[in-house]
Amino acid sequence: MGTVERKTAGSSQNGSARPHPMGVQHLLERAQWDPDAARNILRDYVVEQFGERDAVLIVDETGFLKKGEHSAGVQRQYSGTAGRIENSQIGVFLCYAGNGGSAFIDRALYMPQSWIEDRPRCRAAGVPDNVGFATKPQLARRMLERALDAGVPCGRVTGDEVYGGDRPLRLWLESRAQPFVLAVKKNEPLWWKGTDLCAP
Structure with a gap:
């Protein structure tokens, strides 16, 4: 396919x-059918097959190229699929990797601010009125929270600069004592023993 x-x-x-x-x-x-119930069933099955204490939860996004303007969340934006700015939708995904296998266990459609501010357009695309704006790291946190609260065994969380550059996400993982390896830009300010450090 x-x-x-x-x-x-x-x-x-x-x-x-x-x-x-x-x-x-x-x-x-x-x-x-209930997509959230289906997600939970899938997550439980994946953990049953691949679950282990040292498994990795991976957050990342991908683009879906589109030609029109009516698909929910579509706009001209950077798409890693194309490697450039294109008319596309962006999905944020949570993947579970462990015990020799991997599979996606959660997903969220990124809805740009311009869409959220245009409620008639949202309704026409089938977007519920209670959907508000959330950044990609905020979507990732929701998915990680669902997985961790459900007891998904995880040794560490990993992701690229989109997620590593979000300090609230890093602090939230630290507050849960959840180990993580998230990429950051070379000029990302870091704290060390109360001192604000900035890499050269």
């Missing part, structure tokens, strides 16, 4: 045991 440029129910059906796309169409268009 990864080599298909445009995903449809028909192209997504390729490789499935079912020869007709109606099952996929029903799941995508009409089926009623």
Whole structure:
């Protein structure tokens, strides 16, 4: 499915045991299911398969290139998928890696401030009124909190500069005594024994 440029129910059906796309169409268009409950079931299954005390929780985002303006959260923004600013959606993901395997266990769609301030546009795209603006590190913290509160075994949390550069996220992990390895920019101010240090 990864080599298909445009995903449809028909192209997504390729490789499935079912020869007709109606099952996929029903799941995508009409089926009623709780995505958060599905997330929790998936998370529990992944931990059952790969769970170990020294496992790693990885936070990262990826872009989904789009041609139109109506998909929730779409705008011209930097997309790591394209390596440049493109019309795209950005998803933040939490991956669990341990015991020789890895899998995604949580996700969140990044909604730019311009979208949150345009409620009619949000409603037209199916975005609930109670969805407010959150930065990517704030979305990551929510996902990490869900996983850690659920008892997901984790030796450390890791992520790139988008997350390492967010001091509140680092302080929150420290407050939980949760080890982490997060990248920071070379000029990120750091504290050492009460002194504000700045790397050259």
